[in-house]
Amino acid sequence: MTSDAHTADRATDAFLAHRNLLFTVAYELLGSAVDAEDVLQETWLRWVEVDLPRVRDPRAYLVRITTRQSLNRLRARKRRKEAYVGSWLPEPMLTAPDVAEDVELTESVSLALLLVLETLSPTERAVFVLREAFDVSYDEIATALGKSPAAVRQIAHRARGHVHARRPRTAVAPGEVRAAVDSLQRAFENGDLQAVLDVLAPDVVLVSDGGGVKQAALRPIAGAAKVGRFIIGGTGKAGSRLTGVPTVVNGSPALLVQLDGKVDGVMAVRVQDARITGIYYIRNPAKLSRIASEVPLTLR
Known part of the structure; x- marks a missing residue:
């Protein structure tokens, strides 16, 4: 050779x-x-x-x-x-069920955290991700970004405070998330508004992303009553059938939503005290290319 x-x-x-x-x-x-x-x-x-x-x-x-x-x-x-037309959500990925057992990995790729990271500057995001998720040294981050280690430490401190003030406060067991997702699935498949309301927290917020291609709320919807009505009546055409297939997206239980048997989007949730506090509904077809097969992820 x-x-x-x-x-x-x-x-x-x-x-x-x-x-x-x-x-x-x-x-x-x-x-x-x-x-x-x-x-x-x-x-x-x-x-x-x-x-x-x-x-x-x-x-x-x-x-x-x-x-x-x-x-x-x-x-x-x-x-x-x-x-971009309407709300922007991260692109969901189908992940192996055992990813949910890796708390550190699941947290780092969760849609909730990725949305918080969108509020950082590019440099703050890079420093936070490399340091917090991948445990890269300050010296190595400084080399990658062309900054001094002291500057990187300051950026990390600022970014960490910003993220911690906005990310979900408590970790929730995958089983609790799955139970809430299953309840939501049964409720909207049966068209049962009250059952949907029963699983939603009063201050729940729904963010839907259609990218201007699929119907979606242009702004986040807040409050159980409004979110419930959107889920029951605002996601498809009259007479169509909405169903959900349990799956694991970004390390957390979610639903692959189908409209009349065809893939319509991905619905992921945030859960606290057994109630759904946040719903992310990604319908933009351009963001659904990684839900057909599992994507291997690692922090090491």
Whole structure:
């Protein structure tokens, strides 16, 4: 084997060994599996141009490339989001049921946390994700972002406070979430408004994302009565049948919603004290490409 071929094999092996990690990093930074896949392609193109003998830690180097490419996309995406029709929600991903048993991983890819991360600046988001989810050192984050370790520590402190003030306060067992999701499924399949109201918290908020392609509320809907009416009567055409298929999305129990037997969207929830406090309903077809097969994720 020639030296060039051997180097190419080493580059490929290193990239494949860390691919799931790199995808998870990009997804947490972007909230989009499609964009994360594009970032991985860009990372690969830059990785094969690297002088491998000079790379002491391939994992750290690859994470650095992925972070920089993700930041470029985050900064460019601002204009695209400003023109988005209605509410924007992260792209849901079908995950293996056992992901729910990894509390740290489930929390880091939850739709609720990803929405909170959208309120951070690109740099704050990168620092928070790399430090809190992937335990990257301040020095390595500083190298990736072109900042001093002291500056990174300050950004991390600010971002951590912002996120902690907005994220759900308590962790909920997957079984409790599944019970609430199952109750919601039975209620809307039966068209039973009272049963829907019984599983909703009084101050529940529903956010629906149709991207201007599918019918969706342009703004979040607040309050059990309004949310209940939307679920029963506002998601499909008169005479159509809405059903739900239990699934696991972003590590948490959810529903694959079908309208007359065809995939209509994904419905994920936040639960507290056995009641649903938040509903995320993603109907935009462009965001449903990762619900047909499980997406492997990892923090290590």
